[in-house]
Amino acid sequence: MVTYNIGTGLVVARRDDGSWSTPSAISSFGLGWGTQVGGELTDFIVVLRTKDAVKTFSGDAHLSAGAGVSAAIGVVGRAAEANLRAGNGGYAACYTYSCSKGAFVGCSLEGSIVTTRTRENCRFYGRQSISAPDILLGTLPSPPAAAILYHALSDMYQKLDG
Structure with missing residues (x-):
């Protein structure tokens, strides 16, 4: 069965000193294929484990391909x-966890x-121009x-951690 997804969210990165970056807004649209039935509303947490993963999310757009179970x-x-x-910010492997509700x-x-x-x-930041690298990798x-x-x-x- 073919499925689709659409959504918006925020990305934050954990800095080397343990603090969190300022949030950057994102949107997503995708297609899926597999054995699936029902519908669900999902909140995702995308784990950016490396600087390369943060740089990937710092680009204007990127493609994501992978597999999942839900x-x-x-x-x-x-x-x-x-x-x-x-994408134009680079490439990296990412892991995604989520909480869902529905029947799926x-x-x-x-x-x-x-x-x-x-x-x-x-x-949000009250500026005429601001880029994702300024937000995720900068010092705002x-x-x-x-x-x-x-x-x-x-x-x-x-x-x-506990």
Whole structure:
């Protein structure tokens, strides 16, 4: 069965000193093929384990190809994916974890295009022009509006380390 996905989100990178980068807005559209049935709403966490992965997300757009397994019943659901991403920011392997809800079970091969939402980033940071590398690899001060995000990331990171 052929499926599609569409969405928006944020990307943050963990810096060498343990702090988090400022968030960069992204959007995604993709297609999948595999044994799947149902529908689900999913929140993804993409793990950028290397500088190359961060640079890949710092480009204007990149392609993602990989495989995943997913299941959801009601408000309980999980998915795991592994993929390779390549674009004008470079290429890197990434791992994706998620929480889902709906009625869905499936295993598929996936492909998607991920783009930086430059207009949203400019609006959020109050600048005429700002690039994803400025946001993810630069030294912008942490925006107060992202305090809840940073707190949630710190809590999650402590649970993973513990």
